[in-house]
Amino acid sequence: MKTLVSYSTLxxxxxxxxxxxxxxxxxEKELICLNENNNIDTDKFDTVIVGYWVDKGDIDKLAKTFIKSLKNKNLAVFxxxxxxxxxxxxxxxxxxxxRFCAKNNKYSGGFMCQGKVDPKLIEKMKKFPLNIVHPLNPERLARLEEAKKHPDEYDLKNAQKYFSKLLYNEDI
Ligand SMILES: Cc1cc2nc3c(=O)[nH]c(=O)nc-3n(C[C@H](O)[C@H](O)[C@H](O)COP(=O)(O)O)c2cc1C
Known part of the structure; x- marks a missing residue:
């Protein structure tokens, strides 16, 4: 059984x-960045883990396209x-x-954690039209400030714990 850990990142x-x-x-395992390699021979893997970043309330396009290409895999995401x-x-x-991941694969679950937001996006939030859609009110500013610290050691450990339990039923 070979496991692929793939991810998309900005x-x-x-x-x-x-x-x-x-x-x-x-x-047996491989770590592949989808931004660098979009021609993956998925036949080699029976378990596929896909990492995505949230883009406007959804899985980012690169990760979504990759997940769409998978059939009958043991699939888990983060x-x-x-x-x-x-x-x-x-x-x-x-x-x-x-809902999306359960479509064509044996989907077992997903892990999520907070991640710092690109300062370029924060700059855009100060200007039209994002200043209307996502005003930088105190709640949002506090959230963005908190996000700056993530992923932290705790998030990384939690991700390991989640997948250890999911894949091997082991508590670490
Ligand atoms: C264009 C854009 C859209 C985003 N949309 C969302 C969103 O809808 N919800 C959210 O919680 N975070 C959103 N984010 C924040 C990212 O999901 C977050 O910072 C993520 O950790 C980035 O991952 P990366 O460093 O692997 O690229 C967005 C960021 C960008 C740049």
């Missing part, structure tokens, strides 16, 4: 989580997002991700 948060998960994978995973937004995204 600013490196999802890469950090991918590396952490990759460390606890047993047996994602990073600016919001807190337990927020309404986080829960909505998580439910949407679950």
């Amino acid at each position: 600013t490196g948060n999802t890469k950090m989580v991918a590396k952490s998960i990759f460390d606890i994978i047993k047996g 994602g990073t997002l600016g919001a807190e995973p337990e927020s309404d937004h986080g829960k909505k995204v998580s439910a949407k991700v679950d």
Whole structure:
């Protein structure tokens, strides 16, 4: 049984989580960045783990296209997002991700953690039209400030714990 840990990333948060998960994978394994390699021979893998970053409430395009190409795999995912995973937004995204991933594969679940938001996006939020759609009110500013610390050691450990339990039924 060979396991693929793949991920899509813009600013490196999802890469950090991918590396952490990759460390606890047993047996034959490969770590592939989807931004660098979009021609993966998925026949080699029976278990595929896909990391994505949340883009406008959904799985980013690169990861989504890759997930769409998978059939009958043991599939699990992980994602990073600016919001807190337990927020309404986080829960909505998580439910949407679950629905999408369960379509053509043996989907076993997904892990999420917060990730710092690209400062370029924060600059855009100060200007029209994002200043109307996503005003930088005190709540959002506090969330963005908190997100700056993530993924932290705790998130990386939690990701390992999640996948250890999911794949091997082991508590670490
Ligand atoms: C264009 C864009 C759209 C985003 N949309 C969302 C969103 O809808 N919800 C959210 O919680 N975070 C959103 N984020 C924040 C990212 O999901 C978050 O910072 C993530 O950790 C980035 O991962 P990366 O460093 O692997 O690229 C967005 C970021 C960008 C750049």
